[in-house]
Amino acid sequence: MVILAVESSCDETSVAVVRDGKEVLSHIILSQIDIHAVFGGVVPEIASRNHVVHITRVFDKAITDANIKIDDIDLVAVTKGPGLIGSLLVGINAATTFAFAHQKPIIGVNHLVGHIYAANIEHDIKFPALALLVSGGHTELIYMKEHMDFRLLGTTKDDAVGEAYDKVARTLGLSYPGGPIVDQLASQGKDTYDLPRPFLDRTEYNFSFSGLKSAVINLVHNAQQRNEAINIPNMCASFQASVLDVIIEKTKLAATNYNVSQIIVAGGVAANKGLRNRIFNEIPEKEIIIPSMEFCTDNAAMIGAAAYHQYLLKGALPNYLLGGDSTLSIEDQ
Incomplete structure (x- = not known):
């Protein structure tokens, strides 16, 4: 099954061609990070406008690079949510127009499911599996x-x-996106700042990072008022140590309580080198799989991978009336 997949939930315009949910024939991502x-x-409005400008040529390049003809496409899949509604609708309209014009079946795919299937x-x-989904908009533990x-x-x-990584980076005067920069600097520093570990209830699986973010902001502002220098690598290392202590402990708790066969780490923050190093070292008793870096951030290949299994179970939509849902839950398909 050859699937043309489209992803536009935030600021990446991406189209991929995937065969049988596994073989990536082409994979085009046009990033707006510099913008x-x-x-x-x-900025949501700017993101959606840039999708409109570029999505047609991203479609064309994905099909050309895959070395296929339009007749070879069996299914069109597109992210239907969650995400920025304006961005979602650009991808949905482009995908449904393409599918209708060429009389191809179409399905809408949950963006979060895509991250897992990356x-x-x-x-x-x-199975049974536990997915740790960590990204700019989501931090979730999901049982499959x-x-x-x-x-x-x-x-x-x-x-x-x-989101917490980006806000801490901004507080420290680092550029956007802040996550990769904080991760890099953390590897050069030491956990010297006394930051809280926001475990909430240690017997359950919810997260909270606003208090940790506020603790970093307060430390930085207080140091500035006293004309004291902040050791930025040490602050990054301290922040990251706190985040990972919480994430890994709760992941290990859920993996043990649900006796899973495998842990999946997915989402943009799955590219974090500190997380990758620690989770393998601290949960050695479980098999852990993580996508390659190119499939961690938002991309259409993951939508094609998820679409294959979704189509096998549920089939395509009965028509081309597909809408977007900016707050779609992982449990809503």
Whole structure:
């Protein structure tokens, strides 16, 4: 099955061609990072306008690079949510127009499901599985009994982990996106600042990072008022140590309580080198799979990977009436 997949939930315009949910024939990502860096974050209106400008040529390049004809495409898949509604609708309108014009079946895919199935491109998900989904907008622990079966165990009560990274980076005067920079500097520093570990209830799986973010902001502001220098690598190392202590402990707790066969780490923050190093070292008793760096951030290949299994179980939409949902839950398909 050859699937043309489209992803436009935030600021990446991406189209991929994926065969049988595994073989990535082409994978085009047009990033807007440089455009939004001046604002210190994604501006929704600017993101959606740039999708409109570029999405047609991204479609063309994905099909050309895959060395296929339009007749070879069996299914069109597009992210339907969650995400920025303006950005989502650009991808949905482009995908449904393409599908209708060429009389191809179409399905809408949950963006979060896509992140999880990014790990299935190069690995095989084994059930029961636990997915740790960490990104700029989400921090969730999800139990999977089988393909396309999701139970949300815990989520963030406030800031997502990637959002906290970006806000801490901004406080320290670092550029956007802040996550990779904080991760890099953390490897050069030491955990010398006394930051809290926001475990909440140690017997359950929810997260909270707003208090940790505020603790960093207060430390930095107090130091500035006293004309004291902040050791930025040490602050990054301290912040990251606090985040990872919480994430890894709760992941290990859920993996043990649900006796899972495998842990999947997915989402943009799955590219974090500190997280990758520690989770393998601290949960050695479980098999852990993580997508390659290119499949961690928002991309269409992951949508194609998820679409294959979704189509096998549920088939395509009966028509081309597909809408977007900016707050779509992992449990809603």
